[in-house]
Amino acid sequence: MNGHDKSATPLLRLTDVNTYYGQIHILQDVNLEVYPGELVCLLGGNASGKSTTLKTILGLVTPASGTVEFAGEEVQHRSTSYRIERGMAVVPENRRIFADMSVDENLQMGAYLRNDKAEIEQDRERVLELFPRLRERLNQLGGTLSGGEQQMLAMGRALMSRPRLILMDEPSMGLAPLLVEQNFQIIREINEQGTTIFMVEQNANMALSIADRGYVLQTGRIVLEDVAENLLQNEQLRKAYLGR
Ligand SMILES: Nc1ncnc2c1ncn2[C@@H]1O[C@H](COP(=O)(O)OP(=O)(O)OP(=O)(O)O)[C@@H](O)[C@H]1O
Numbered sequence: 554m555n556g557h558d559k560s561a562t563p564l565l566r567l568t569d570v571n572t573y574y575g576q577i578h579i580l581q582d583v584n585l586e587v588y589p590g591e592l593v594c595l596l597g598g599n600a601s602g603k604s605t606t607l608k609t610i611l612g613l614v615t616p617a618s619g620t621v622e623f624a625g626e627e628v629q630h631r632s633t634s635y636r637i638e639r640g641m642a643v644v645p646e647n648r649r650i651f652a653d654m655s656v657d658e659n660l661q662m663g664a665y666l667r668n669d670k671a672e673i674e675q676d677r678e679r680v681l682e683l684f685p686r687l688r689e690r691l692n693q694l695g696g697t698l699s700g701g702e703q704q705m706l707a708m709g710r711a712l713m714s715r716p717r718l719i720l721m722d723e724p725s726m727g728l729a730p731l732l733v734e735q736n737f738q739i740i741r742e743i744n745e746q747g748t749t750i751f752m753v754e755q756n757a758n759m760a761l762s763i764a765d766r767g768y769v770l771q772t773g774r775i776v777l778e779d780v781a782e783n784l785l786q787n788e789q790l791r792k793a794y795l796g797r
Pocket residue numbers: 574577579597598599600601602603604605606755
């Protein structure tokens with residue numbers, strides 16, 4: 554999607570969020586929005602607070618102040634399971650698929666909150682069309698998949714909950730460049746089919762090549778935000794992350 558409808562309610566909105574681990578102040582007055590249909594990335598180096606932002610969105614940590622709104626509802630004091638029931642799904646750092654379950658069982662786990670059997674089957678079919686590699690390996694144990702295949706399975710499992718928002722933590726991590734490129738094309742396709750995506754990435758070039766907009770996080774603060782094409786041209790960002 555190019556350019557969001559500014560009159561729409563953001564699907565996700567963080568307002569003046571401050572998150573601590575004990576005494577350590579990590580996220581500092583973070584503000585960001587993701588509109589329905591967008592693919593938005595959060596860029597930043599190691600330890601800048603990217604995963605902490607996702608944990609705050611998911612309710613794995615509670616912010617000391619500020620609000621997290623999902624589809625117009627404040628959820629910062631709600632449980633993670635509540636947020637997942639409301640339509641968030643996550644593709645966590647390092648995938649975290651169920652190693653002792655088959656590919657098919659992993660996919661079915663993604664739909665555990667649903668009971669619309671026929672539509673679950675449709676979504677499974679859609680996932681297997683997006684990821685033909687998974688179809689070839691339906692009965693293989695998750696733990697025996699390659700890193701790239703595990704990434705596909707984690708994305709497929711997230712899709713099986715028919716989410717309104719998919720949160721991704723560094724989908725490029727540990728993958729060879731060619732596989733990163735392939736997986737990012739699929740992420741773009743998932744977005745083009747209508748799922749809103751918020752992605753955390755260190756690989757700024759790859760993320761901006763598919764995103765509508767991006768934010769840059771530096772030691773817990775948003776220091777830049779713009780449409781992807783402007784960020785790709787941004788001198789500050791080029792020096793810091795794009796290696797040019
Ligand atoms: N549970 C915790 N307790 C204390 N400090 C933590 C905890 N989790 C993360 N931190 C610290 O918070 C800071 C931000 O961590 P975070 O995981 O959000 O960074 P990140 O941007 O995701 O980094 P990376 O790119 O390495 O994944 C780091 O300094 C980290 O050590």
